[in-house]
Amino acid sequence: MQLLKTIKEVRDAVAAARRQGKIIGLVPTMGALHAGHGSLIQKARADCSFVVVSIFVNPTQFGPTEDFNKYPRTLDTDTRLCESLGVDCIFAPLAEEMYPQRNLTWVDVEQMTKGLCGASRPGHFQGVATVCAKLFHIVQPDRVYFGQKDAQQAAVICRMVTDLNFPMEIIVCPTVRERDGLAMSSRNRYLSSEQRKQAVCLYQALCGCRKMVEQGIISTSQLIAQINQVITTAGVQVEYISIVDAQTLQPMTSLTADALVALACRVGTTRLIDNMLIFLNPPRFQI
Amino acid sequence: MQLLKTIKEVRDAVAAARRQGKIIGLVPTMGALHAGHGSLIQKARADCSFVVVSIFVNPTQFGPTEDFNKYPRTLDTDTRLCESLGVDCIFAPLAEEMYPQRNLTWVDVEQMTKGLCGASRPGHFQGVATVCAKLFHIVQPDRVYFGQKDAQQAAVICRMVTDLNFPMEIIVCPTVRERDGLAMSSRNRYLSSEQRKQAVCLYQALCGCRKMVEQGIISTSQLIAQINQVITTAGVQVEYISIVDAQTLQPMTSLTADALVALACRVGTTRLIDNMLIFLNPPRFQI
Numbered sequence: 001m002q003l004l005k006t007i008k009e010v011r012d013a014v015a016a017a018r019r020q021g022k023i024i025g026l027v028p029t030m031g032a033l034h035a036g037h038g039s040l041i042q043k044a045r046a047d048c049s050f051v052v053v054s055i056f057v058n059p060t061q062f063g064p065t066e067d068f069n070k071y072p073r074t075l076d077t078d079t080r081l082c083e084s085l086g087v088d089c090i091f092a093p094l095a096e097e098m099y100p101q102r103n104l105t106w107v108d109v110e111q112m113t114k115g116l117c118g119a120s121r122p123g124h125f126q127g128v129a130t131v132c133a134k135l136f137h138i139v140q141p142d143r144v145y146f147g148q149k150d151a152q153q154a155a156v157i158c159r160m161v162t163d164l165n166f167p168m169e170i171i172v173c174p175t176v177r178e179r180d181g182l183a184m185s186s187r188n189r190y191l192s193s194e195q196r197k198q199a200v201c202l203y204q205a206l207c208g209c210r211k212m213v214e215q216g217i218i219s220t221s222q223l224i225a226q227i228n229q230v231i232t233t234a235g236v237q238v239e240y241i242s243i244v245d246a247q248t249l250q251p252m253t254s255l256t257a258d259a260l261v262a263l264a265c266r267v268g269t270t271r272l273i274d275n276m277l278i279f280l281n282p283p284r285f286q287i
Numbered sequence: 288m289q290l291l292k293t294i295k296e297v298r299d300a301v302a303a304a305r306r307q308g309k310i311i312g313l314v315p316t317m318g319a320l321h322a323g324h325g326s327l328i329q330k331a332r333a334d335c336s337f338v339v340v341s342i343f344v345n346p347t348q349f350g351p352t353e354d355f356n357k358y359p360r361t362l363d364t365d366t367r368l369c370e371s372l373g374v375d376c377i378f379a380p381l382a383e384e385m386y387p388q389r390n391l392t393w394v395d396v397e398q399m400t401k402g403l404c405g406a407s408r409p410g411h412f413q414g415v416a417t418v419c420a421k422l423f424h425i426v427q428p429d430r431v432y433f434g435q436k437d438a439q440q441a442a443v444i445c446r447m448v449t450d451l452n453f454p455m456e457i458i459v460c461p462t463v464r465e466r467d468g469l470a471m472s473s474r475n476r477y478l479s480s481e482q483r484k485q486a487v488c489l490y491q492a493l494c495g496c497r498k499m500v501e502q503g504i505i506s507t508s509q510l511i512a513q514i515n516q517v518i519t520t521a522g523v524q525v526e527y528i529s530i531v532d533a534q535t536l537q538p539m540t541s542l543t544a545d546a547l548v549a550l551a552c553r554v555g556t557t558r559l560i561d562n563m564l565i566f567l568n569p570p571r572f573q574i
Contacts, residue, residue: 007452011454103450104396104397104398104399104446104450105394105395105396105397105416105446105447105450105451106394106395106397107392107393107394107451108392108393108395109391109392110391110392110393111391112391129392130451133451134450134451134452137451137452137453137454138452138454140454159391159392160392163390163391163392163421164392164394164417164420164421164424165294165421165424165425166424167298167424167425167427
């Protein structure tokens with residue numbers, strides 16, 4: 001496995017693989033890898049003949065009051081995990097390699113970035129879309145793997161790729177959970193042991209919502225009220241609970257199309273998100 | 288020569304050329320081809336082994352009061368010119384092919400799009416940058432050819448390609464002029480014969496500016512005043528005359544770095560632009 005720091009090195013490595021007729025898979029990450037990332041890498045490994053994992057804590061997607069500086073950086077552990085999963089190449093650039101001068105060019109996806117996490121994180125999805133465009137141009141993969149855990153990110157990137165005709169396929173993989181249901185996240189390590197126990201309420205609230213939908217309830221306000229009650233009863237602070245169209249991320253009053261149930265909470269000072277997809281035909285849940 | 292209308296067809300044609308080891312050149316145009324476009328095509332033909340000319344009057348770069356509907360469309364003549372210049376493939380999509388649904392994703396280049404033509408054409412460069420990103424992803428060329436005539440467009444696209452790491456080279460070719468110096472433009476055909484005579488004042492004003500710089504004048508306000516006088520004396524209405532840093536397009540008070548002298552005028556209702564580059568070391572002009 002190669003550990004590469006420069007754009008030129010990774011382009012050369014991918015070009016060599018391409019000359020051998022290989023299919024290139026990219027798993028973009030911010031490092032601090034966990035089993036969720038592991039599942040993306042395994043999927044890429046199964047689908048592609050050359051797997052690149054990018055590890056880059058992208059400054060342009062953090063707000064001024066967010067956790068950019070304290071975001072976990074665990075490159076040694078990440079490298080061992082990638083090696084064990086058969087990754088061909090890690091691309092771990094410095095910020096100066098990705099942003100050698102002031103960046104003037106930004107990619108924005110309208111409408112879909114206004115609500116959900118976009119409401120409390122202005123500029124976040126602009127930073128995400130822009131760095132993904134950069135990574136896609138650097139690696140030029142055939143397939144890119146994202147986790148459903150970051151549902152809005154996945155939907156925004158899918159739309160960007162469609163709207164701008166990026167010549168690649170986006171594959172969104174299911175959320176990986178701890179035994180008790182907590183969605184894997186690099187930020188879970190911020191939780192105290194008591195907060196860790198509280199945090200499971202996000203998953204439990206989504207399971208409760210699934211049960212209500214199975215019982216025929218389609219009013220999103222009723223579903224949201226129930227989710228809100230489960231979470232606040234657990235002593236966790238709700239930032240938002242939304243039920244939106246799964247493709248466009250626009251709010252729905254009742255379940256008339258494939259839907260995304262998405263929520264963000266604060267457990268202590270740690271911000272956690274989770275979500276569930278509801279497909280209508282045939283009725284199916286992805287959680 | 289192939290005349291292709293769909294994204295799939297042009298991707299297949301380029302992929303076939305790529306498999307033969309060919310170097311792909313793209314000349315993006317809005318059609319109504321003239322000798323200026325011809326020079327871009329000839330340069331691409333000399334540099335590349337597979338030349339694609341795109342012809343697409345992009346609706347998203349026209350303002351609501353601009354000339355989108357009356358912009359000249361001359362596909363038959365354009366096709367003959369391309370054929371005669373040895374083009375391999377014309378890509379001439381319908382708007383529905385390029386924008387099959389409402390476009391939500393936009394590429395913006397900050398700062399550089401605020402002044403010059405950006406001031407009177409809000410949204411224009413967002414439309415240009417976005418459609419170029421789309422065309423670059425569809426054709427995936429090695430080299431793309433733009434004319435210096437549209438100086439701000441060329442600078443904006445160069446910056447976009449650098450900032451977003453597009454894997455291609457942008458080549459900016461000199462402005463091609465009529466015998467009397469008028470810059471070639473698809474919009475010249477809007478001019479009456481009297482307006483056509485007036486229009487040469489843009490070129491003459493730039494030549495006068497060159498002479499003043501050769502004489503050692505480096506104050507941009509002095510240079511601009513002289514240009515303004517030449518143009519207004521010819522009875523032509525000035526929209527802007529600016530002298531800016533050639534890379535960043537930020538205004539300069541004196542010629543202390545490579546500069547772009549750019550101007551836009553109205554001859555009757557027809558909007559014409561022209562420009563001159565001033566290089567300092569060694570002293571050189573490109574007009």
